[in-house]
Amino acid sequence: MGGDPERVPLSNRGSGVARDSPVDTAVVAALVSHDRLFRDGVEAILQKQGFSVGLSVPFVKDVVCSLRNGIPPPDVLILVGALPSASDEMSALRSAREAAPQLRTIVFMEEGADPELLRHLISIGVDALLPTDLSAEILVQSIRLVLLGEGFMFSGYVHRLIERQPQTIAAMPDLTACEIEIIKFMAEGHSNKTIAGWLNLTEPSIKVHIRRLLRKIGATNRTQAAIWAMECGLVRADQVGASDHE
Numbered sequence: 160m161g162g163d164p165e166r167v168p169l170s171n172r173g174s175g176v177a178r179d180s181p182v183d184t185a186v187v188a189a190l191v192s193h194d195r196l197f198r199d200g201v202e203a204i205l206q207k208q209g210f211s212v213g214l215s216v217p218f219v220k221d222v223v224c225s226l227r228n229g230i231p232p233p234d235v236l237i238l239v240g241a242l243p244s245a246s247d248e249m250s251a252l253r254s255a256r257e258a259a260p261q262l263r264t265i266v267f268m269e270e271g272a273d274p275e276l277l278r279h280l281i282s283i284g285v286d287a288l289l290p291t292d293l294s295a296e297i298l299v300q301s302i303r304l305v306l307l308g309e310g311f312m313f314s315g316y317v318h319r320l321i322e323r324q325p326q327t328i329a330a331m332p333d334l335t336a337c338e339i340e341i342i343k344f345m346a347e348g349h350s351n352k353t354i355a356g357w358l359n360l361t362e363p364s365i366k367v368h369i370r371r372l373l374r375k376i377g378a379t380n381r382t383q384a385a386i387w388a389m390e391c392g393l394v395r396a397d398q399v400g401a402s403d404h405e
Contacts, residue, residue: 185211186209186210186211186234186235187211187212187213187231187233187234187235188211188212188213188233188234188235188236188237188302189212189213189214189215189216189222189233189235189236189237190202190212190215190216190239191216191217191218191219191222191236191237191238192217192238192239192240193217193218193240194239194240195217197239198215199215201237201239204295204298204299205299205302208299210302213233214230214233218248218251219238219248219251219252219255220247220248220251222236222251222255223251223254223255223258226255226258226259227258232258232261233262234261234262234306235262235263235264235265235302235305235306236255236262236263236264236265237265237267237302238252238264238265238266238267239266239267239268239291240267240268249279249283252264252280252283252285253283256284263286263305263306264283264284264285264287265286265287265288265289265301265302265305266280266285266287266288266289267289267290267291267293268288268290268291269290269291270290270292278386281382281383281386282383284379284380284382284383285382286309286310286382287301287304287305287310287311288311289301310380310381310382332375332376333375334372334375334376337358338368338371338372338375339393341354341358341365341368341372342372342376342384342388342393343388343393343394344357345369345384345385345388346384346385346388346389346393346394346398347394347398348385351365351369369381372384
């Protein structure tokens with residue numbers, strides 16, 4: 160693992176895990192990689208940071224099997240390696256997400272990942288997409304952020320996603336002016352609290368607006384919404400996730 164890649168924050172769902180506090184040993188991680196040596200290395204790093212590794216397997220389908228056998232789901236699933244979009248493993252990842260909706264998922268893969276693969280992973284609801292060339296410190300920080308409810312991806316993946324021509328604004332569903340402003344702020348990585356302050360609305364009201372606009376655009380999370388806004392031309396690639404974490 161090498162340098163620290165630039166990450167683009169794409170969501171902030173929030174949870175009770177304190178960012179700078181030690182990870183509670185009740186937090187359970189599952190590791191999936193064909194490389195046993197890599198799994199053992201990551202497990203050692205995580206255990207040193209206070210995580211409990213409940214499952215270390217070569218295939219996502221092994222995780223699905225454990226869930227179907229009644230084993231409690233892990234808190235975070237860490238997956239390393241390419242998943243062809245039509246593969247059984249991609250289907251297994253979708254099944255794992257459906258079986259355990261609260262499962263946080265981080266996928267590490269090559270920097271030159273196929274944009275179609277990225278889209279498939281986003282559509283499944285993966286929380287973070289990162290390259291494999293990163294430090295142990297960034298690995299742990301990424302897991303902590305995902306446990307906080309945040310979602311993000313390596314900035315290089317964003318540029319690959321927008322290589323195709325954006326959709327036209329006319330193709331958008333009927334969003335209100337307020338919803339358009341909200342989705343722009345979401346794409347920039349701002350929290351619900353910050354958006355509420357700027358629009359002079361309450362935070363619960365912002366949450367209601369977000370749920371409604373996600374249904375309208377056919378998205379299931381803020382990451383998908385941010386990519387949708389970018390493809391429709393509502394925000395530029397350099398604006399996505401441009402804000403600092405709040």
